[in-house]
Amino acid sequence: SYPKYAFEYGVNDPHTGDIKSQYEERDGDVVKGSYSLVEPDGTIRVVEYTADDHNGFNAVVKKIGVAHHPTHVGHVAHHVAAAPVVAPIAHHIAAPVAAHVAAPLPVHYGLEHHAPYHYKK
Template sequence: MAFKLLAFAALIAVARAGVIGAPLAYAAAPAVAKVAVDTDFDPNPQYSYSYDIQDALTGDSKGQSETRNGDVVQGSYSLVEPDGTRRTVEYTADPVNGFNAVVHREPAVAKAVVAAPAIAKVAAPVAYAAPVRAYAAAPAYLG
């Protein structure tokens, strides 16, 4: 609170000294900047794409396809869930109805058996016994 009071008092002192409130010099009006216009704008965009992944090594199975014609998008994607069921989602999107999706689930599919990588087997290690040393009687010290 004391800081605010001190700052306010300093502001008043500066204003009374004539530093604040002095007439400002006005600069010339700034030049009007040109606005960049995107000439690549497509008022009716259209595209179509799809992909599919089937990886037997990892068991990854998924895919997607989608088409767009103007503001209307239609597509679907599918993937295998961790429990083995296949989830397929079909969707549409347009300015009138918004985004709508329908989800389908198919029962678990038999998982592909993934072969374990071949590892060269090493023969069992040969038993090794430390050499046995025979110790002579400790020498007698004569003192």
Template sequence: MAFKFIAFAACLAAAQAGIIPAAPLAYAAPVSAHLAYAAPVAKVAAPLAYAAPVAKAVVSEEYDPHPQYNYAYDIQDGLTGDSKSQHESRDGDVVQGSYSLIDADGFRRTVDYTADPVHGFNAVVNREPLVQKSVVAKVAAPVAYAAPVAKIAGPLAYAQPAIAKVAYSAPVAQYYH
């Protein structure tokens, strides 16, 4: 056992002196039961320097001084009930458009907007019910109404159970002579 320790110490000294080339990071196995961890055998080399790219790709994009476009979509899905639309147009730095959708509360929201360098972005929001209130009352009224079979009572009050006193008597013994 002493020979292994001496050999390990010699290798460690040679590696620290730079005589033995070593792996980037290595740990030696325990020499004895008393030594559970050994110091690293070699030092970690510093990272290499990073070289910047030699050439940079230049992308030449054409600049449009007066951009123009028109854009629109309309979705009316009878299966899911999805209903929304948008249209927008641009002429130079002036953008005008509108979009609409159905909110979860049954109203159609319509937003008309404009944007330009002088006034910035401006939007006007309108909300209107999909069905008129008088029609809702007529359609929503039930044709026939059945009373519930059972009514649910309010919460019950809790009372302690009544304790009944029970008298106990031993059975009567009968003796025959």
């Protein structure tokens, strides 16, 4: 059958910051589509692609926006009081129990030869 399809989807989750989308269509042996996503630096990466038997796979990548990198505040010293030391509790550990289990005897399957059987006419 002749391959033909088109699909698209998008995600916009404000809780996780996951924002992305994709679109793709195919008509016979020609596929084209695009996808985008928000990078950790705040820029948007857009990839537009095509694929066919003549040109192979080709993609154009674009970056939209200005990267925002968090500023380094520097080292902040934290002073935490040490927790009181408590003497460890002694535990009695029982000696391991040895158990002897008999293993089953190995099974041997001998090679058998079956000569060709000839039916009488």
